[in-house]
Amino acid sequence: xxxxxxxxxxxxxxxxxxxxxxxxxxxxxxxxxxxxxxxxxxxxxxxxxxxxxxxxxxxxxxxxxxxxxxxxxxxxxxxxxxxxxxxxxxxxxxxxxxxxxxxxxxxxxxxxxxxxxxxxxxxxxxxxxxxxxxxxxxxxxxxxxxxxxxxxxxxxxxxxxxxxxxxxxxxxxxxxxxxxxxxxxxxxxxxxxxxxxxxxxxxxxxxxxxxxxxxxxxxxxxxxxxxxxxxxxxxxxxxxxxxxxxxxxxxxxxxxxxxxxxxxxxxxxxxxxxxxxxxxxxxxxxxxxxxxxxxxxxxxxxxxxxxxxxxxxxxxxxxxxxxxxxxxxxxxx
Amino acid sequence: xxxxxxxxxxxxxxxxxxxxxxxxxxxxxxxxxxxxxxxxxxxxxxxxxxxxxxxxxxxxxxxxxxxxxxxxxxxxxxxxxxxxxxxxxxxxxxxxxxxxxxxxxxxxxxxxxxxxxxxxxxxxxxxxxxxxxxxxxxxxxxxxxxxxxxxxxxxxxxxxxxxxxxxxxxxxxxxxxxxxxxxxxxxxxxxxxxxxxxxxxxxxxxxxxxxxxxxxxxxxxxxxxxxxxxxxxxxxxxxxxxxxxxxxxxxxxxxxxxxxxxxxxxxxxxxxxxxxxxxxxxxxxxxxxxxxxxxxxxxxxxxxxxxxxxxxxxxxxxxxxxxxxxxxxxxxx
DNA sequence: ATGAAAGCGCTAACAG
DNA sequence: CTGTTAGCGCTTTCAT
Numbered sequence: 001x002x003x004x005x006x007x008x009x010x011x012x013x014x015x016x017x018x019x020x021x022x023x024x025x026x027x028x029x030x031x032x033x034x035x036x037x038x039x040x041x042x043x044x045x046x047x048x049x050x051x052x053x054x055x056x057x058x059x060x061x062x063x064x065x066x067x068x069x070x071x072x073x074x075x076x077x078x079x080x081x082x083x084x085x086x087x088x089x090x091x092x093x094x095x096x097x098x099x100x101x102x103x104x105x106x107x108x109x110x111x112x113x114x115x116x117x118x119x120x121x122x123x124x125x126x127x128x129x130x131x132x133x134x135x136x137x138x139x140x141x142x143x144x145x146x147x148x149x150x151x152x153x154x155x156x157x158x159x160x161x162x163x164x165x166x167x168x169x170x171x172x173x174x175x176x177x178x179x180x181x182x183x184x185x186x187x188x189x190x191x192x193x194x195x196x197x198x199x200x201x202x203x204x205x206x207x208x209x210x211x212x213x214x215x216x217x218x219x220x221x222x223x224x225x226x227x228x229x230x231x232x233x234x235x236x237x238x239x240x241x242x243x244x245x246x247x248x249x250x251x252x253x254x255x256x257x258x259x260x261x262x263x264x265x266x267x268x269x270x271x272x273x274x275x276x277x278x279x280x281x282x283x284x285x286x287x288x289x290x291x292x293x294x295x296x297x298x299x300x301x302x303x304x305x306x307x308x309x310x311x312x313x314x315x316x317x318x319x320x321x322x323x324x325x326x327x328x329x330x331x332x333x
Numbered sequence: 334x335x336x337x338x339x340x341x342x343x344x345x346x347x348x349x350x351x352x353x354x355x356x357x358x359x360x361x362x363x364x365x366x367x368x369x370x371x372x373x374x375x376x377x378x379x380x381x382x383x384x385x386x387x388x389x390x391x392x393x394x395x396x397x398x399x400x401x402x403x404x405x406x407x408x409x410x411x412x413x414x415x416x417x418x419x420x421x422x423x424x425x426x427x428x429x430x431x432x433x434x435x436x437x438x439x440x441x442x443x444x445x446x447x448x449x450x451x452x453x454x455x456x457x458x459x460x461x462x463x464x465x466x467x468x469x470x471x472x473x474x475x476x477x478x479x480x481x482x483x484x485x486x487x488x489x490x491x492x493x494x495x496x497x498x499x500x501x502x503x504x505x506x507x508x509x510x511x512x513x514x515x516x517x518x519x520x521x522x523x524x525x526x527x528x529x530x531x532x533x534x535x536x537x538x539x540x541x542x543x544x545x546x547x548x549x550x551x552x553x554x555x556x557x558x559x560x561x562x563x564x565x566x567x568x569x570x571x572x573x574x575x576x577x578x579x580x581x582x583x584x585x586x587x588x589x590x591x592x593x594x595x596x597x598x599x600x601x602x603x604x605x606x607x608x609x610x611x612x613x614x615x616x617x618x619x620x621x622x623x624x625x626x627x628x629x630x631x632x633x634x635x636x637x638x639x640x641x642x643x644x645x646x647x648x649x650x651x652x653x654x655x656x657x658x659x660x661x662x663x664x665x666x
Numbered sequence: 667a668t669g670a671a672a673g674c675g676c677t678a679a680c681a682g
Numbered sequence: 683c684t685g686t687t688a689g690c691g692c693t694t695t696c697a698t
Contacts, residue, residue: 050691112381383675
């Protein structure tokens with residue numbers, strides 16, 4: 001069933017049908033009613049491909065995520081989908097599983113669909129793809145890259161100030177020896193977080209112990225492994241801060257396995273505030289990143305890029321907030 | 334940049350360019366090479382909307398999920414995406430958040446995109462939408478509805494045999510008083526699971542206590558609330574089985590909060606085997622549903638519907654497997 | 667207020 | 683092997 005057929009049946013032209021469907025005001029009320037009747041009778045659904053073809057835009061957005069196993073990202077998806085679907089737009093989702101090749105592949109697929117914008121959350125990607133993307137003039141927004149460019153915006157979490165808050169909290173509670181489990185060494189996001197940790201330490205006049213800087217992989221197993229390494233150290237820290245909650249949960253699990261009491265014998269602070277934080281025992285103190293705000297910012301960046309005549313991408317920053325639960329001990333009591 | 338332009342530059346017709354792009358064998362190697370050169374030079378990406386329009390199919394699949402907060406569903410998404418992207422197909426994701434209205438809305442959007450198939454995981458939906466869908470002849474596959482029809486297949490988890498395994502396990506360990514936390518009353522999937530539990534009890538010669546049948550909501554808070562209700566009972570069960578892991582995790586959390594030791598004072602068995610199961614303490618014994626198999630089955634059902642001339646949908650069943658971890662006590666020791 | 671017609675970018679007969 | 687051509691279904695001037 002096509003618009004032309006509907007038109008024929010309703011005794012009008014396809015142009016009129018199109019106008020009715022798109023709510024154009026320049027259609028006689030009676031005609032419109034008649035058309036609508038036919039439309040309903042045949043439960044007509046216009047072909048979006050044709051629409052996209054003529055309009056040159058698709059009302060589809062693309063979201064590229066690195067790990068659908070991590071609630072942080074699926075929460076982001078959740079929030080992002082809520083926005084697009086509320087605007088009657090579609091969402092193309094892709095998962096790179098940390099593979100740069102897959103990033104290329106799905107960007108290409110999205111470009112084929114002529115998406116109206118791409119939200120790229122794949123920190124492992126170098127600048128290469130972006131430059132090649134520019135020629136297609138698709139609004140792009142990235143997460144935690146900390147740099148913008150033509151057609152590409154970025155929203156970054158303010159790790160520094162968040163980690164400062166965490167350090168202050170730990171310091172107040174009497175912690176002096178604090179370890180950090182980061183992400184995969186080499187990735188830019190990992191460096192950012194580790195540097196932020198180091199800076200936060202010094203800002204609070206806390207000493208940095210090299211062996212307290214451990215590498216993780218943003219996943220629980222990495223957190224568990226790093227925790228084991230920390231526990232093997234001659235001098236144990238009293239608290240561990242992690243690059244993300246998923247890591248923290250893994251660390252906690254290892255501690256639980258070994259019968260080491262949290263927070264009595266070891267304190268933990270995570271990052272993100274994924275729902276598991278309040279599902280595990282003890283509930284995890286963490287630095288909360290609001291995924292709704294994140295999604296809103298990213299969507300807005302994309303939308304701005306589409307709407308405004310200005311091609312320049314912007315830099316957005318989002319604060320994380322310390323959420324105190326039960327994984328940090330007060331050593332001063 | 335369009336195919337016609339590429340054609341002009343390469344000094345051929347757009348048909349030839351099309352052939353080159355689609356790897357048609359009937360193109361002279363030299364011509365092909367020349368075209369490819371131009372294609373590369375301009376980093377040409379064909380317009381998928383035009384392709385979809387002419388071909389009448391889009392190479393897009395739709396996946397409709399009820400709750401992106403539940404790892405069970407995002408795992409399914411993960412697996413499903415792996416399949417589609419490996420075939421260079423796109424995936425439109427939608428989240429209904431348990432709202433039937435949103436189901437309608439996103440089905441409509443997917444129909445507009447002329448998706449090649451829809452995987453609908455939204456148990457709360459009545460048959461209505463399906464019948465109206467049939468007229469569009471889009472392959473559809475549902476989860477846990479247990480019925481097929483024209484153009485709609487279904488893959489269902491075999492709750493009965495899974496729960497029988499669970500009951501046998503509990504019985505062997507000396508459990509006699511077993512509670513069940515189900516889903517939202519009224520939903521078909523909930524009834525299915527509760528009935529399966531009841532049947533499994535009787536198959537194992539175990540007695541059913543009406544007050545041990547508690548309602549949940551498939552989410553942790555529902556599990557926690559139900560657990561509280563169970564704990565308020567005069568005669569406590571020694572074990573609790575839940576309709577899904579998310580519920581079990583909530584129940585466990587409540588138990589942990591109250592200082593009730595699992596499994597010493599209360600045993601738990603979940604359903605699904607989401608990753609949190611091995612992240613919480615103690616690690617949860619559960620009935621594992623392989624999401625990869627699930628996704629593969631659903632995809633296959635969709636693909637069959639597309640390929641085969643036979644319009645009939647099929648019924649698929651997937652077994653769940655008991656995974657023994659540390660949340661069930663052996664009362665006989 | 668409505669229709670005719672051109673065209674979006676691509677594919678697939680059909681010719682040659 | 684390659685080009686011509688006729689659409690696919692919709693939107694959008696431009697007339698009327």
